Every structure is written in C-alpha cells, then in structure tokens.
Amino acid sequence: MSLQAPSTEANKEKMPKITFIEHDGTAHTVEAELGSTVMETALKNDISGIVAECGGSCTCATCLVHVDEKWFPIVGPPSEEENQMLDTAFEVIETSRLSCQIKVTEALDGLIVRTPSYQGR
C-alpha cells in the first residue's frame, strides 16, 4: 500500500482568495494560506501598498487596509490595542484595519481590501 500525499490541487481549492485594490485602482487577487494574516499574504504577493515595518507586532500601523464595506461585518472591528495603533495611521476610515491583525479563515474567501496611498513612510 502506498502512502498518498494529499493532492496539492485539492488543498489549493481550499485556499481563500483575497483581492487587494491599490490606491491607483490596480487590483490583485491572490490566494491566502489559512491561519496566516492578510498582511503576510500581501507581503508574499508583493502588494506594494503594505509596508509592515514591525513585522506583525501591531506596533507600527504601516499595514493599514480599508476593508470593503460589505466585508467589514465579517472581518469585524479592531481590538482596543489595534485601535490605539490606528491612532498613528493616516486616512483612517470606519472600516480601516491593520492587516497584520486579520487572520485568514475560510469565511474570508473573497475578501476585498483597499490599501491607502501612504503608510506613514
């Protein structure tokens, strides 16, 4: 009997898709690994609007995204710690989040986020 590795194709199907819309309107739809963060997904796919200076520690506010209004109720609001960091970001709106604090789950398949024109640097 041979051990069968799970088909990578089947795994791929499970990977949620996230669309990043950059400030100039350029859209990138990429696959995200379950359990990773939206910030990590952006870096992996060279989304230029995400800086992530602190590497995901929620201490720099340079991975700001504006969650699409339809998606915001599913993604949910920031924690108080994150909200405090949002104080040091710019162009913050009602649906702004730090992408390092959004964990990728199956429920986020199809998520749309917009990146701001400026992350403070």
Place this chain on the structure above:
Amino acid sequence: MSETIKTDVVIIGAGPVGLFAVFELGLLDIKAHLIDILDKVGGQCAELYPEKPIYDIPGIPYITGHGLTEALMQQIKPFNPTFHLNEMVTTLEKVGEPSFRLRTDAGKTFEAKCVVIAAGGGSFQPKRPPIQGIEPYEEKSVFYAVRKMENFRGKNLLIVGGGDSALDWTLNLQPIAKRLTLVHRRDEFRGAPDSVNKMRALVAAGHMDLKIGQVTTLEGDNGQLAAASIKGKDTVERVECDAMLPFFGLTMKLGPVADWGIKMEEELIPVDTGTFETNIPGLFAIGDINTYPGKLKLILSGFHEAALMAQQAYHYVYPEKKLVFQYTTSSTSLQKKLGVA
C-alpha cells in the same frame, strides 16, 4: 562649539547589535561611544516590540524585546560605554587612515578611529501626515517636536494625536498658548489616564478645545500657518492656528547615512563578510542595515557580525599589537575585563 569627543569607536545605533558590539569591542580593550536617535536604548526591540516575545536568540528560548535589551545592558556594563541618546549623526567624514569625524544634530563632534553603523532600518523619525502642501510649513509653523516651549507662547496652537506626546504637550503648552486645540480621530486616548483626565478637565472648564476628526487641509503663506480644516464624521471645521504639532509616532527612515559617500545597494550597505567593513576601511556596518550574499535580518546574525567586526577594528585601534584570540571561559585576562576574575 563644544569640544571634540575622542574615542576608539563610535557606534551609530544602540539596538541589540550595537549594544553587543560594545561587548565584543570591550573584550579587545576598545572603548566605544554609542549614538542613537531614540531617547532609550534597544532600537526596534525597545520601540517596536518591547513586550513581544523573541524566540530565536540562541540559548534563550523566550525573551521580550525589553528583556533582551536589559540583558545586553547588563552584559556590557563592565565596559562602561557612553550613550548619546536623542541624537542623530548628521555628518560623517574621513579625516585619517583610518579616522573619522562625526557631528550630531545636538551639536556634538566626535573623532574616532573606527565607526560602526548598526542603524538597523535607519533612524526612527516622526511620521509626517499626508496633508497636501504641508512641506513649506515644516520647521516654520509645523513641528514634529518641541525644542523650546517659549516659541509657542501667545500662539494659537493645534496639537494632533492621541498618545502621550500629544497629551503631554497639550498639558505643557496650554498654560502659555493663546488658545490650544487638540485634534484626535476618536474620542478615546491611548495616553496615560491621568493626562487624559487633566486634558478633559481643561476642556470642560473651557480652557482649551478638543475636536474629533482629522486635519485635511492647511492655509497660510510663506510657511506661516493661518488655519487648518478638520474633517469630522459629517462636518468640516476651520480652526485658526499659528502652529501645528502632529504626533503620529515614529517610522524608520534611512536618514543621513545615504549622504556619507558609502557604497549602498537599495538602502543597504554591502560589506565584506570576513570583516563587516564597508567600501571605506575602518567604517563597518553590522545588523539589519548591511547586506551580503545570504544575509538574514536576524539579531543572531548581527551578533556574529559584531564579533568579526571587533577583530578587524582591533588592527586599526592597536596597529602595533598582535591579536591573540581568547575565550571568556578560560582567559584570565578576559575575565578580568569582565570583572569576574
């Protein structure tokens, strides 16, 4: 002009790698001064993740950024380094073979045989708000730091932000300002609760204003601010002001390093991996700011780089002497330096 500080080595950056460089240099009897733009030691460990755990320091399964900084400070204590905090090195020039002269924005001049750039991601500098046309006002009526409070006496001031810097300067400047307005994006503040209470009491007593919103446009002439527009949830309000102080925290910028004539590759400094010297003899770069084939931006890599750098720096500091490699476990002479023998 203050007198020139003469030392063996100046280390630019007091992050973990700059601190450990003091240890490696100290074992070789090389004295060091450290200069850092932050008001505290520890670099990113102190500024970005003081409470976050680090799991990849060899032999230490778990330590916070703050904990690692404390431990390094204890480790380098025997070598009694001199710290110059809250200072940025603005110029660096070669004045000998090798010998360098450095100046800081605090007006200090240093002369050192070797210079070690351990500046990580660059220098932490205030975040500049993306308000269109803000540049002409900067350093004239828009300030990211308060150097002299007296400059703000009798002025209409706008302070922007919700952290301790914004609150502290609100409380300090309110008594001398003509009128002070604090602007913050939400009606909650992350600053110390005591400062928040004091600020709210001043607002309640009518001694200052608090506006919830974001500054969107500036009006004025020749760098002199006249007014700012504050966009609230459904409103736009115009507030007259003579000066604005935005406090949005810090971000890393490469800073003046790029102007020192060092060969650079995309904001990083290429180095020789045997010595961690740059293209200029006696000028070293260690830690996150350097680059070489296989480079990993890890604290542990920076520690290794510091050790090799010190071996090479020895030849410049003590050109007549022969360096014999020794271990701290067995060398009485090293142990004496560490104060344990």
